[in-house]
Amino acid sequence: MNRNILGSMFLALLAAVTLLAGGLNVGDTVPDFTLKSVDGDDVKYSSLAGDITVITFIATQCPISNDYNERMKAIYADYHPKGVKFVFINSNKQEDAAEVKEHAQKHGFQFAVYKDPGNVVADLFGAQVTPEAYVVKDGKIVYHGRIDDSRKGEVKDQSLRNALDAVLAGKPIAKPETKAFGCTIKRVS
Amino acid sequence: MRVPAAVFTLILAGSGALAAAAAGPARLEPYDAQRHRQVLAENRGKVVLFDFWATWCAPCRAEMPLLVELDRKLRGRGFRLITVSADEPEEKQQALEFLREHRAPEPAYIKEVEDDDAFINAVNPDWSGALPALFLYDRSGKLVKTWIGETAIAEIEKAVRGLLD
Numbered sequence: 001m002n003r004n005i006l007g008s009m010f011l012a013l014l015a016a017v018t019l020l021a022g023g024l025n026v027g028d029t030v031p032d033f034t035l036k037s038v039d040g041d042d043v044k045y046s047s048l049a050g051d052i053t054v055i056t057f058i059a060t061q062c063p064i065s066n067d068y069n070e071r072m073k074a075i076y077a078d079y080h081p082k083g084v085k086f087v088f089i090n091s092n093k094q095e096d097a098a099e100v101k102e103h104a105q106k107h108g109f110q111f112a113v114y115k116d117p118g119n120v121v122a123d124l125f126g127a128q129v130t131p132e133a134y135v136v137k138d139g140k141i142v143y144h145g146r147i148d149d150s151r152k153g154e155v156k157d158q159s160l161r162n163a164l165d166a167v168l169a170g171k172p173i174a175k176p177e178t179k180a181f182g183c184t185i186k187r188v189s
Numbered sequence: 190m191r192v193p194a195a196v197f198t199l200i201l202a203g204s205g206a207l208a209a210a211a212a213g214p215a216r217l218e219p220y221d222a223q224r225h226r227q228v229l230a231e232n233r234g235k236v237v238l239f240d241f242w243a244t245w246c247a248p249c250r251a252e253m254p255l256l257v258e259l260d261r262k263l264r265g266r267g268f269r270l271i272t273v274s275a276d277e278p279e280e281k282q283q284a285l286e287f288l289r290e291h292r293a294p295e296p297a298y299i300k301e302v303e304d305d306d307a308f309i310n311a312v313n314p315d316w317s318g319a320l321p322a323l324f325l326y327d328r329s330g331k332l333v334k335t336w337i338g339e340t341a342i343a344e345i346e347k348a349v350r351g352l353l354d
Contacts, residue, residue: 063245128317128337149305152277179309181275183246184319184338 023126024134026141026176030055033121035089035114038101043114050085052137052167054160056147057122058088058113059130060095060103062183067151068131069107075147076111079164088113091122092130092186119187129182135163135173142167145178213289213297217281220273220298222311228271228298233330235267236352238345241300241312241322243275244283248339249321254291255342259349264294266353267328274299275320327352 024030032046056072059065076086090100090113097115104113116122125134135143143163148155159178166173218224229237240256242249253272260270272293274284281299288297302308309318313335316322325334325348334348 128319132317146305152279179306179316179318181243181305181309181318181320184248184321186338 023124024141025126026144028141029139030134030136030141031124033124035087035121036097036117037112037114038097038104040097045087048085048087049136050083052083052135052164053085053087054079054164055087055089055125055134055136057091057125057127057130057132057185059090059092059183059185060099061092062130064151064182065130068147069109071147072131073108073110075160075164078161079168080111082168084164084168086111089116089121090114091116091119091127093119093188094186119185122185122187127185129180129184131182133160135160135167137167143173143176145175146180146182149178149180151181213292214285214295217274217285217288217299218296219301221300221302222308224298225312229326229330232269232271232326234328235269236263236328236349237269237271237326238349239312239322239324239326240270240272241275241320241324242272243320244280244287245276246320250287252321252340252342253287253293256345257291257293259342259346260294263349263353268349268353270294272297276300325349325352 030045032044035043035045037043054075058068058072072088080086088109088111095103100113100115121127131147133143133145133147134141143160145159147160149157149159157175157178159175163173163176238256238259240249240253242253244250256270256272260268270293272288274281274288274297276284276299278301284299285297300308305318309316313324313332316335316337319337321336321338321340323334323336323340323345324332325345327333333352336345
């Protein structure tokens with residue numbers, strides 16, 4: 001058996017393990033990946049990321065994601081000046097680039113939203129819902145989960161803000177993994 | 190022929206009960222991790238499908254009538270559909286009206302928890318909280334199948350029937 005076959009087998013095994021583990025987890029290194037701008041240009045994640053990056057999977061039609069539009073804008077406004085980079089991704093198959101562009105304009109997003117054709121990036125991360133956030137520090141995931149703990153009622157846990165505050169202060173994140181109810185990302189079949 | 194008053198009353202009472210069953214759940218019972226364990230224990234010996242859904246979730250709304258129909262068809266063979274709404278408290282009435290419109294079985298539940306994380310983990314640690322989420326348990330109370338997101342009803346029915354046979 002030559003080394004190429006062994007190499008292929010190793011890659012296949014690695015892919016299987018990644019799938020079983022549900023994508024990328026806290027502590028994992030984020031590899032570079034490619035997104036599409038709403039104007040159709042290829043954009044590398046590495047060109048958007050910084051020392052601290054927030055990657056958020058969002059939607060145009062999901063009521064949960066839309067309930068967080070204003071909160072996402074506020075988080076961006078508070079943390080972007082502190083050097084945090086933001087990458088917003090739409091992986092839903094039924095929401096095309098034109099719809100994503102219009103949605104961003106309608107809601108006055110100060111940030112770009114990128115398309116993930118074929119939900120390749122959602123699969124890489126194992127992202128399941130919108131909204132679903134990841135905080136990446138020095139290339140590794142340090143937080144994964146919800147933006148906060150209440151869609152409509154009183155927010156008791158500012159999960160994403162708490163994670164960013166901790167990372168900016170160089171402190172450990174109290175809750176690096178959280179879950180929340182949300183719309184499933186609509187994948188290609 | 191004169192119908193005795195007692196018989197007439199019985200007929201009335203009977204039709205009332207039928208009307209109540211056909212109208213769907215009268216109320217939504219609160220649901221948390223403890224109640225989940227309790228419902229599982231109470232339904233030991235039956236094949237149980239938990240449907241975690243919400244009014245804001247389009248695929249959840251689309252599959253509800255199909256699941257209710259499945260419950261109606263297979264209830265006599267020991268199948269139970271348990272619906273648990275993940276709606277917020279202010280959407281409770283809307284959720285109840287939806288269930289009543291589709292004649293969903295009783296009892297029906299609505300999540301009332303302090304901590305979504307802990308609740309989701311208690312139901313299934315592998316679940317992200319994405320909706321719709323269906324969890325199928327066999328008669329021994331063992332989880333045998335999970336469906337997250339849109340799922341063909343034929344696939345669900347096949348799995349349920351497989352456990353009933």
